[in-house]
Amino acid sequence: MEVTWLHLIPLLPLAGAAICGIAGKWLPKPWVYAVACVSVLLGFLIGLVAFVHLGEDVQQFHEIAWNWFAAGALHVDMAFLIDRLSGAMVLVITGVGFLIHVYSVGYMDEDPGYWRYFSYLNLFIAAMLTLVLGDNLVAMFVGWEGVGLCSYLLIGFWFTDEEKAYAGRKAFIVNRIGDFGFLIGIFVLYNQTGTVNFAQLNTVVLPLGVASVAALCLFVGATGKSAQLPLYVWLPDAMAGPTPVSALIHAATMVTAGVYMVARMSHLYVSAPGVMALVAVVGVLTALWSALIATSQNDIKKVLAYSTVSQLGFMFIGVGVGAFFAGTMHLITHAFFKACLFLGSGAVIHGLHGEQDMKRMGGLKHYMPSTRNTFLIATIAITGILPISGFFSKDEILGQALHTRAFSFLTLTPNGTSHLTWLGPLIYAVGSLAAFLTSFYMWRCYFLTFSGDYRGPEEVHPHESPAVMTLPLWILAALSVAGLVLGLPASWVHGTALEGWTWEHFTEAFFATPRGGRAEDFAPYLGYGIALIVGWAGWAVSYSLYHQRGIAGDEVLKGGWRRVLENKFYVDEFYGWLVVRPTWALARGLWRIVDATIIDGLFVNGVAAFIAWCGALARRFQNGNVQRYAAVTAVGVLALVYVFLVRGS
Amino acid sequence: MDFFHAHQAQHYLVLAALLFALGAAGVVLRRNAIIILMSIELMLNAVNLTFLAFARFPLVPNSPMGSFLHGHTAVFFVIATAAAEAAVGLAIIIAVFRSRTTVHVDEFDSLRF
Amino acid sequence: MEAILFYVFAAGVLGASAQVVLRRNPIYGAVSLVGAFFFLAGIYLLLSAPLIAILQVMIYAGAVMVLFVFVIMLLNLKEEELGEPKWTFWKGAGLVAVIAGTGILVWKALGPAYPGAPAIDNAVRMAGTGFGGVKAVGRTLYLASVLPFEVTSLLLLVAIVAAVVVAKGKI
Known part of the structure; x- marks a missing residue:
């Protein structure tokens, strides 16, 4: 209409x-x-x-x-x-x-x-x-670049701090790498179909090769914007911005743009099953990888940042295994509870006058009850120990991954045989491990922040935030609970008023169906049972380690492993060695040799120096002595006389 | 025919060349600006002499008759111009002497680099 | 007779001119220059240029040289202000160049400059036309060179104004 x-x-x-x-x-x-x-x-x-x-x-x-x-x-x-x-x-x-x-x-x-x-x-x-x-893709790209720009501006909002300005630049440059892939994807699609409009693209049937290349290029853009392996490194640093920015841009909305884009292009992705497998594998690896890093971060915002990367990985599992509705549903529920978590952490930081290190928190439930209660609800939602929104959306993703048929027909000549049937269960297993780690580090974060005794300095008096800050927290916490409606399994709500509200039913026939067909229905109770066990296991480990002992619970893992985790697997250092330092060296080389020596030295200053040298030579003749000029003229006349009268005749 | 009449034109031209050489030597050697101006007059007169010599003893025999007097008119103009040059040159010497109290050209070097 | 007059005049011209170049005090130079101009006027008469000879005496020996003598007297240079002659490399080079160039010119003039010697003598060919006289030169001047003549008058005017402006301290 x-x-x-x-x-x-x-x-x-x-x-x-x-x-x-x-x-x-x-x-x-x-x-x-x-x-x-x-x-x-x-x-x-x-x-x-x-x-x-x-x-x-x-x-x-x-x-x-x-x-x-x-x-x-x-x-x-x-x-x-x-x-x-x-x-x-x-x-x-x-x-x-x-x-x-x-x-x-x-x-x-x-x-x-x-x-x-x-x-x-x-x-x-x-x-x-x-x-x-x-x-259409071009209009989407306008917004895509626009959010990147705003992200850069807001990460570097306190740009007088060199470290924060650097974080902004890092986010922008890493995103540029992804955007480059996104642009190439648009070019490929336009070149092959002659349109960039979503509605028209959905009706076009592309050959497997073209679809794979286009989907892969677009997915490169998604890895940049949505912080997936290997381009996730900018998101943890993006926490340099104000905390509400982290909540809005780097948790709830912008970073989910990649998931949205893949879901929007679902018709393209289902025609490239190999790329879908890649999306799912990248998603599950990212989920596990950043969950591992999150277990040993002490900055509360860094924990939430790696948690966001991990949850984005879950969303990519969802869209990768062909359950586009599951991925986008987790997108929505994640927006609620992660925004709530970030705003809660912001309230904590605000109440502690800028303190972000969980080593100097603890016992805050006595000082800021509203913040603690909302944070607790959101933590329950993300860890899934009680069946509210996050539990259903995450479990939907894992269940769909277990039974997926999206990777069938992964040959160049589709003949009906199924391939990679082991990949779905493997993703399920690794994803469940990541869910366990999620539960562990989120409860660790909660216990270190709110339980036990206050470990901060004496002169800082924690205080509850004003109502203008706690009210949004409560609304988001309520949404985190109410979001469960989206994820209720079809068999539970069949025939009831709630049926129209479940996301699966709501988006029915909206997304493309994988070539191998939808995942077969599975017994939800077994999956839910496993999910609950996994969630509670994470809680139990975390409780036993951190509830009483606080930060000392970290001592259970010592030595090299902890150092590796605390240093985020040295990925930043690796990228620095692989990309940044060679780029710097190249730039320095270009500066020193090409710019300073050749362009400045030879072309700009060289020409000037040559003219100056000629001038210095010429001014020796210009000594102001008229008689010298007359004498030189006489010599010149002699030369002319010689040339014309002696040699000329 | 004696030697002078056999080589009449050459006599005048050689005289003009020697006169010019004396003037040029004066310009090159002397420091006094007034003497340099006078040496320039000598050089101009050498040129005049050449004009008149060629007017009487032309290199091209078949030119129209009246055109040979163009040498005389040229001398006329040279004399007029030399008078103007002498007036301006001497005025400059006076002006410079007033400010620098010297007439030596090797000391007029304010315009060098 | 003509040859004797030429050699006498030529010797006078060169001798007086040498005085101009060599004399240290410019007043001697100026007086010698007047003499040189008189001898040159004689040479001009030998070249059948009576009008130019008269102009030479009147304008050069008269007006211009009076101007020179006047300025010399005005400046009234002291003995120490006359300065000592200085020799530099370039002065030597200039002198050598002048002597060498003149040598070449003289050599060429004495050489085959005129294909047929003796040369054509216009004074003889045009004896009846008053060659070099006031009437003949005047006709050439006013018929063929009116514009340069007028421009010369303008030049003299400019020179007079310029001389006044330059030499006068305040107007």
Whole structure:
């Protein structure tokens, strides 16, 4: 259904960004807050109205805002599309975004750059909405780059700190690597299909090779934006930004763009089963890898950052095994509970006046009960020890992985034989291990922060945050619980009112079906039982180690292993050795040899020096003595006389 | 025919060359600006002598008759120009002497690098 | 007779000119230069150029040299202000160049400069036309060179103004 108001959704935050950015310095503080929050809230309301009107008769709302450019056969419209997937994404972005805006009012109140902060935040919302709402790859890429820019701006928000500015640059450059792949993917698709429009791309059947190349290139972009192996290294450093930014951009929304993109391009991915296997393997490896690192981080935000990387890995398992609905469902529930966790950690940091090291926390449940309770709910949600949102979405992913048929027909000549049947169960096993580690490190984080006795310095008095910060926490905690509705198994809700609300049913027939067909139904109770055992096992280990002893529980693992984990497997050092230092060396070489020596020395200064040398030579003749000139003239005349009269005749 | 009449033109030209050489030597050797100006007058007169010599003893025999007097008009112009040059040159010498109290050209070197 | 006059005049010209170049005090040079111009006027008469000879005496020996003598007197240079002659490498090189160049010129002039010796003598060929006289030169000047003549008058005007402006301290 064609409409004319969809562009308002990204336009309102964009206008808010312009107002805050241009006039924010002179406007009164409450005005800046009001503009920033209301513009997002209006976007949320428009999205909500659109979303509730989606139904069987109206599958989508579509608007061509303007014809962006046309070159030859290429027509690109700035067009927006809201369907069940992007509609849910819009609600998550604007809803969680609005809560984080409100939270930021309390968090950033004392920062002199608050107007700059809210301008960037609004700009981010606008870019993210463009990414989600765009009805073609190019419009999506605009948002894709826009969120990257805002991420850079907000990570380096306190840019006077060299380390934070460096983190911003690192995020930007690593993302550029992924964006490069994304662009090539767009080029490949346009070259082979002649269109960049999602609706048209979904109807095209591509040969396996082309589909694989395109899907692989797009997935490279996704690994950059969504922090998967091997490009995840920027996300932990991105915690240098303000904590609400970490919650909004680096947990709830931007980093899930890769998952959204893969889900949006599901028709492309199912025609490239090899790439899907790669996506799933990368996802499960990332989930395990960063969960391992998270177990030994002492910075509360670093733990949550690696947790985010790990959970993104779970989402990629979901979309990789063909269960697009499971991956996107985990995306939504993760947005709720991870935003809640990040904002909770922000409240802790705020209450401890900037302390981030869990070694100097502990016992905070006595000082900040609201923060503790919401953090506890969100931790339960992510670890899955009780069946609320995270439990269902994560278990759906693992269950789908166990029974997946997405990797069938993984030959160049599909003949019906099944391949890689062992891969799904393997992913399930490794994913369950990662789930166990998730439970372990999240409870470790909880115990170290809130249980036991306060270990911080005497002069810091922990205090609860103002209501403007705790209210969003409570709302997000409630959503973390209510999100379970999305993940209820079909057999439980069959025929009840809740059936229409489960994500699987809601997006039925929206995503493409893997070539091998859907995963067969499985007995949920066995899977749930295993998941509960895994979750509680993680809790039990963590409880026994950290509940009483606090940070001393880390001593159970000593020596080299701990050093390796604490140093994040030395990946940063490895990349530094592999990429950064050669690049620096090359740049220094270019600077010293090409720029300083050849261009500056030879071309710029060399020419000048040659002219100066000639001038120095010439000025020896210009000594101001007229008689010298006359004498030289006489010699010259002699030469002319000689040439014309003696040699010439 | 005696030697002078046999080589009449050459006599005048050699005289002009020697006169020019004396003038040029004066310009090159003497430091006094007034003497340099006078040496320039000598060189101009050597040129005048050459003009007149060629006007009387042309190299090209069949030129129109009137055109040979162009040598005389050229001398006329040279004399007029030399008068102007002497007036301006002497004025400059006076002006320089007033500021530098010297007439030696090797001391007029403010315009060097 | 003509040859004797030429040699006498030539010797006078060269001798007086040498005085100009060699004399240390410019007043002697100026007086010698007047003499040299008189001898040159004689040479011009030998070349059948009576008008130019008269102009030479009137303008050069009269007006221009009076200007020189006037300036010399005005400056009234002391003995120590006259300075000592200085020799430099370039002065020597210039002198050598002048002597060598003149030598080449003289050598070429004495050589085959004129294909047929004796040369054509216009004074003889055009004896009836008043060669070099006021009327003949005047006709050439005013018929063929009116514009340069007028421009010369302008040049003299400019020179007068310039001389006044340059030499006068304050106007």
